[in-house]
Amino acid sequence: MAVAYPHFVVSETHTPVEQTKLMVPPAASPPCPAVTLTQDDLKKIAAYKAVEHVKSGMVVGLGTGSTAKHAVDRIAQLLQQGKLKDIVGIATSMKTYEQAVSLGIPLSDLDSHPTVDLAIDGADEVDPGLNLVKGRGGSLLREKMIESASKKFIVIVDESKLVNHIGGSKLAMPVEIIPFCWNHSLKRLVGLFADKGCLGELRKCSESGKIYVTDNGNYIIDLYFENDIGDLNEASDAILRLPGIVEHGMFIGLATSVIVAGVNGVTVKTKVGSELEVDSFSYNDLRNGF
Ligand SMILES: O=C(CO)[C@H](O)[C@H](O)COP(=O)(O)O
Numbered sequence: 001m002a003v004a005y006p007h008f009v010v011s012e013t014h015t016p017v018e019q020t021k022l023m024v025p026p027a028a029s030p031p032c033p034a035v036t037l038t039q040d041d042l043k044k045i046a047a048y049k050a051v052e053h054v055k056s057g058m059v060v061g062l063g064t065g066s067t068a069k070h071a072v073d074r075i076a077q078l079l080q081q082g083k084l085k086d087i088v089g090i091a092t093s094m095k096t097y098e099q100a101v102s103l104g105i106p107l108s109d110l111d112s113h114p115t116v117d118l119a120i121d122g123a124d125e126v127d128p129g130l131n132l133v134k135g136r137g138g139s140l141l142r143e144k145m146i147e148s149a150s151k152k153f154i155v156i157v158d159e160s161k162l163v164n165h166i167g168g169s170k171l172a173m174p175v176e177i178i179p180f181c182w183n184h185s186l187k188r189l190v191g192l193f194a195d196k197g198c199l200g201e202l203r204k205c206s207e208s209g210k211i212y213v214t215d216n217g218n219y220i221i222d223l224y225f226e227n228d229i230g231d232l233n234e235a236s237d238a239i240l241r242l243p244g245i246v247e248h249g250m251f252i253g254l255a256t257s258v259i260v261a262g263v264n265g266v267t268v269k270t271k272v273g274s275e276l277e278v279d280s281f282s283y284n285d286l287r288n289g290f
Pocket residue numbers: 063064065066067068121122123124133134135136137138139140143
């Protein structure tokens with residue numbers, strides 16, 4: 001059974017793998033049987049909603065990861081259908097670059113297009129102030145370069161990414177470092193946050209066990225925090241002061257809006273000055289259009 005979402009049909013067969021299965025309640029009117037959305041369906045819903053903000057002629061930052069992949073697919077589809085024209089994409093990773101090339105999306109870079117109209121990307125954590133952790137997919141440096149050059153940066157997530165505070169998922173906060181004496185850098189990073197119950201490890205490829213190397217030829221140290229990191233700007237400054245550190249995965253104040261797809265519908269949080277505007281849409285609203 002497909003959810004009657006305006007722009008796409010959820011696949012009828014779902015592969016559970018590691019995805020969370022979520023039950024969406026049936027619509028009150030018109031009657032509609034319950035539908036099971038996978039976590040990937042939610043990512044796709046958030047991605048498609050974000051792509052509604054892409055207009056012809058825009059320079060668009062193309063994110064990396066399983067959520068952003070849906071946005072790139074959708075942009076390509078709209079280009080192929082002639083509903084979008086003259087889009088220039090700037091890829092945040094080699095993987096996204098290859099995806100975009102395979103789909104025929106015209107690409108450029110920040111040297112030729114230093115200002116990006118809109119970037120769309122996933123995130124690993126989103127806090128209530130729209131600060132993020134990014135980079136569990138390894139692309140944090142190019143993502144931060146492109147997203148900080150964007151007039152608008154829309155983050156697309158399923159609701160599992162929401163946290164009360166950065167580090168709150170207890171999963172990795174990645175830091176890209178140069179390979180030279182990586183163990184020294186690891187110790188210095190962990191030492192910065194000794195009072196926060198911080199542990200760190202060099203990222204390895206899960207399949208080969210080899211050291212993970214970023215698109216920039218660097219390594220990644222994954223930091224794990226037992227306690228709240230505290231002031232994010234202070235933590236950021238301390239990390240970036242260490243020689244050998246290239247960038248970290250805290251994206252502080254960069255997102256202009258976040259689209260969260262959850263079991264009950266979609267929430268769009270948008271920064272308006274210092275305020276946060278929140279719009280919520282149930283799947284019934286989505287059925288009837290916004
Ligand atoms: O920062 C990223 C890659 O560096 C991704 O955006 C982040 O890891 C989220 O990935 P996914 O959409 O697969 O959950």
